[in-house]
Amino acid sequence: MKRLGCVVGLVLALSAAAALFFSGAVLxxxxxDEETPFVIPAGASLSAVAQDLESAGLITSADGFLLSARLFGNADPIQAGEFSLSPGMSQREILTAFQSGDVVRRFVTIPEGMPSVLVWERVMAEELLTGEVDIPPEGSILPDTYAFERGQKSSVLIEQMQxxxxxxxxxxxxxxxxxxxxxxxxxxxxLASIVEKETGTxxxxxxxxxLYxxxxxxxxxxxxxxxxxxxITQGKPLGRRIRQSEIAQVNGYNTYTMLGLPEGPITNPGRESIAAVLNPEKHDYLFMVADGTGGHEFNATLEGHNAAVERWFQLRRDRGEIE
Incomplete structure (x- = not known):
């Protein structure tokens, strides 16, 4: 009985050794060894991906990876995109990751009131995006945070924002x-683009x-x-005070020399500014001036407004901003 137990134990040990040999040598x-990005191009076959894994030194055998996939994997297709492969992952775990489509996503944030020229600069600065794109029309971008993947076209991201x-x-x-x-x-x-630029509160x-x-x-x-x-700046900061000659300039945007709305948006307004224009506060205000706290003082009459302007100038004189 004892001898039989030894024989059974030997058989099991040999079977385990054979399985290990089959797993390592065949599969x-x-x-x-370290966190590694791996990109699967759109339309890539599992065979091509296996070859890329072997070439990158992430698996020992492309043929073994394919055999392991046939023996232990399921029929789900692999997904395109960038994946993060972690130390200690098995071949089966790599395949599961590829099939799940759990791709690495990166993000770009467009703040409220960012003009299109700066949106364009921000998108073009993303090194993992590909392709050139024109500056999008002003007001066509919704400020928000957007996900993108390595190798995605810049134009696709802009289209998503629009x-x-x-x-x-x-x-x-x-x-x-x-x-x-x-x-x-x-x-x-x-109008929402004007509201967006007129108040940060x-x-x-x-x-x-x-008021508007x-x-x-x-x-x-x-x-x-x-x-x-x-x-003057296409939405970028002016960096100085407005000149009298600029106040008097006649063009399609300057609302000091024209009635009504400008010919187009002056920035990309956020959701709240758009909602404000579509559901404005009901009051009789026609004038506003900065109040020194980051907000504005509102008035219905020119007399009240002029008094508020004088208070604002006095505050600036007290602060040493003007003489």
Missing amino acids: GEATI AAMDLYLAEAWAKRSPGIAVDTIREALI PGERRAVAG SNRLRSGMMLQADPTIIYP
Whole structure:
């Protein structure tokens, strides 16, 4: 009985050794020593991927990897994209990762109020994106955070940003308040871009939108400083005070020398500024000036506004910003 037990034990040991030999010599093994990116191109076959894995030194045998896939894997197709292969992963785990489509995603953030020229610069600076793209039309990009993959075309990412804007505009327009001062989605987008640039205080957006809506209805010039700057810098910071000659400049954007809205957006407004224009605060304000806290003081009369302007100038004199 004891001898029989020894024989059984020997058989099991030999079987295990044979299995190990078969696994290592025939099926091969993964040899990942550190976190390694691996890209599967669109349309790549499993055979081609196995060859790439072997060439990169991530497995010992492409043929063994394919045999292991046939013996132990399932019929799910592999997915294209970039994968992160970790130390200690087995061949079966590598295959499972490829089939699951758990690709590495990277992100680019477009802040509210970023003009299209700066969106273009940010996208072009992403080294893992491919291809050139023109500067997108102003106002066509929805500020948000977007995912992309290594090797993705820059144009595809821009199209994703524009599709998001189109979708949000359509949804927001359908929920607009009755009697607003703009008649079209395009006009709403233009006015929202002005609201976006005029205040950095979220709680003021609806008040600012209401003020400009009042001016549009009453036939007053909007007189929004950012509309002076846009033709000069295409939305980039001016970096200095506006000159009197620039205030008097006649063009399609300067709302100090024209009635109504500019000919186009002056930046890419965010969701909140668009929503503010489509549901503005109801009040009788026609004027506003900075209040020194990052916000604005609003007034319904020119007399009240002039007094607020004087307070603002006095505050700046007290701060030593002006003489």
